[in-house]
Amino acid sequence: MGNGTATVFFDIDGTLGWVDPAREDERPRWEQGLSPAPNDHVVGAVCALGHKGNRSFVCTGRPPGGIHPMISCMPFSGFVTLAGAYVTMGSRVLRNEPIPAELLDAVDRVLRKQGRGARLEGLQKVIEVRDGTDGRAARSAASMDEALRQQPSGRAYKVILPTAAADAVMADPGLARELSASALELGNSELGLASNTKKAGIRAVLSALGPDAGTTYGFGDAENDLPLFAEVDVRVAMGDAVDALKARADYVTGSVHEDGVVSGLAHFGLI
Incomplete structure (x- = not known):
């Protein structure tokens, strides 16, 4: 802290932007x-953040291939993904920790007993397994x-x-x-290595930056942003964030629909 610069980590969904999952089609x-x-x-605010000599990173559960091209073209210093x-x-x-194949096979054995399918996320592609999570995906793989x-x-x-299948696995x-398992929308959950958290990803970034990181800030809205909050100096919750995140926040900004990222950055004099 205290070298006059800042490094800011932004969640995507519910923070930088929002799309209702029920209206994806x-x-x-x-x-x-x-x-x-x-x-x-929001784009202008992130650009202004960089113009003042600060760094910014995306910090998301999404894979690189699932990030909107507009975000990929913004002046972010890097990406904490998956x-x-x-x-x-x-x-x-800085970090590349996939799930071992033998662990995926063990998960698949539980899924078969449950009569369930899944989706397997790589860096660029999502592959459906046994008709996916809703049982309707075409051309799906027969196994993990x-x-x-x-x-x-x-x-x-x-x-x-x-x-329900994630509960059986856990x-x-x-x-x-x-x-570890985290609940998503529409009755689904995601599984990943317990060692893979936003905290671990941010730690890799800060280790690479060293003293140049300056004061660190994190913006988020959901429970999976609690590990993000655990690794930054200043925690900013969106106005419609879950209560658990607001309770840990140093500042609660506006909601994603109120451009809370913009007002939050302005509050701390970062833009």
Whole structure:
């Protein structure tokens, strides 16, 4: 802290922008499955943040391939993606921690007993397994192993599955030691390595920056941003954030619909 610069970490969904998951089909076809795009006010604020000599990073559970091109073109210094499993700063890869294949096979055995499918997230692609989470996906892989072979890198970082199936996976003590589960919208949850958190991703960034990081700030809205808050100096919750996050916040800004990122950055004199 205190070198006159700042490093700011931004969640995407509910922070930089918002798309109602229930209305995903109403988006243009090329945008479906991508993160929301920030509006012009938020884009301008992030640009102004950089113009004042500060750094900014995206900090999201989404994979790199699921980030809207508008965000990818903004002047971010790097990306903490897949909830900390894959972290980049410029052209450098700071962290790359996929789920081991044998662990995916163990999850798949539980899913088969449940008669459930899933989605396997890699860096760029999402592969459906046994008709996906809703049982309707076409051309899906028959197993995790087959889905893994369809990933360009041969690696996967998260499993999206019905919450009831995630509960069954986490009821296995051996799997619960290795994995963590987080609830999503529409009755689904995501599984990832317990060691992969936004906190771990931010720690990789701060280790690379060293003293140049300056004062660190984090903006978020959901429970999966609690690990983000645990690793920054100043915690900013969006106006419509969950209560648990607001309770940990140093400042509560406006909601995503009120351009809370803009007012929050202005409050701290960062723009």
